[in-house]
Amino acid sequence: MDKFQSLSANRLLFDLAARLGSLEGYLYAEAKVEKSYLPNWxxxxxxxxxxxxxxxxxxxxxxxxxxxxxxxxxxxxxxGDSDANTQKITAIISSATK
Known part of the structure; x- marks a missing residue:
């Protein structure tokens, strides 16, 4: 079973908000970004x-x-636009708008 499927909706919502907010803040640090973390994030x-x-x-x-x-x-x-992480976030946005 996917670890996320076993969590309550409240816990998922909290984790999602924390993870997405911290990702945004992390990327503002530009020079300190460890790119290898981004795909899993x-x-x-x-x-x-x-x-x-x-x-x-x-x-x-x-x-x-x-x-x-x-x-x-x-x-x-x-x-840039051709980066795999940029393409992934673009796909996530597209998926979320359906």
Whole structure:
């Protein structure tokens, strides 16, 4: 069983908010970013959101997308559009808008 699927909606929401907020803050540090952490970080953000109940996803989607777009802008600034992490965040945004 996926570790995220065993968590309550409240715990998932807390973890998602903490993880996404810290990712945004981490990327603002630019020079101190350890790029190797980003793929798993992005994957965990996506999986946590996807494990939330549909009603909760719908309720937080506008704010979730707003922060994702800030992360996307920071990744583009740091690494460009062709970077795998930039492409991943773009895919996450696309998936979250469906």
């Amino acid at each position: 992005l994957q965990n953000v996506e999986r946590e959101f996807d494990c939330l109940p549909a009603q909760l996803q719908n309720e937080i989607r506008p704010d979730y997308l707003e922060v994702l777009k800030k992360v996307q802008a920071l990744l583009r600034k740091l690494y």
